[in-house]
Amino acid sequence: MQTLKLIAVTFFAVALSGCSNAPNDTNPPATVPEPTSVPYSNIPPIDTPELYRATGGVALNEDPVPLLQAVLDAGFDLRRAWYPRGGICAAVFVDELIIQLDSPNAEIANLGFSRDFTGTSGGCAIAWAQYDFVRSGVSGNFQEE
Numbered sequence: 001m002q003t004l005k006l007i008a009v010t011f012f013a014v015a016l017s018g019c020s021n022a023p024n025d026t027n028p029p030a031t032v033p034e035p036t037s038v039p040y041s042n043i044p045p046i047d048t049p050e051l052y053r054a055t056g057g058v059a060l061n062e063d064p065v066p067l068l069q070a071v072l073d074a075g076f077d078l079r080r081a082w083y084p085r086g087g088i089c090a091a092v093f094v095d096e097l098i099i100q101l102d103s104p105n106a107e108i109a110n111l112g113f114s115r116d117f118t119g120t121s122g123g124c125a126i127a128w129a130q131y132d133f134v135r136s137g138v139s140g141n142f143q144e145e
Contacts, residue, residue: 030072030073030078030133032065032068032069032072032131033131033133033134035083035129035130035131036129036132037085037127037129037130038082038127038128038129038130039128040128042082042128042130043082043128044100046117048100049104050079050100050101050102050103050104051099051100051115051117052098052099052108052113052114052115053096053097053098053099053113053114053115053116053117054096054111054112054114055096055097055119064081064083064097064129064131067097067112068081068097068099068131070111071099071111072133074110074111076101076107076108077101077102077105078099078101078133079100079102079133080099080130080131080132081097081098081130081131081133082097082098082099082129082130082131083097083098083129084096084128084129085126085127085128099113
């Protein structure tokens with residue numbers, strides 16, 4: 001009987017150790033990676049349900065990184081993001097940011113994103129900055145490797 005109690009207490013202690021709210025040192029905070037330059041054809045079709053767009057109404061100020069970081073900090077599972085770079089119409093569309101989540105999530109509207117792609121710069125930009133988010137352990141805010 002004493003052995004059974006010891007096994008039960010040991011099992012309970014091991015189970016509780018997995019419920020700690022302490023930060024996991026093996027999973028660093030999600031950060032925005034360096035972009036690569038890609039053509040517009042790298043962006044999935046606009047009817048892809050995981051795609052969302054932020055436009056000039058959101059203060060990008062020609063730098064999408066703070067908004068991308070806010071998306072990560074809010075806990076959204078961000079897979080990729082695109083931002084126009086250079087081209088004939090880039091000056092008109094510098095405040096356009098397209099993101100792809102791991103799955104559709106209407107709550108992204110709280111950060112100024114929508115499914116409205118009316119007036120998208122499309123192939124007008126010669127190149128797009130593509131941000132690829134890679135999953136680190138089980139942190140969740142990244143695309144799987």
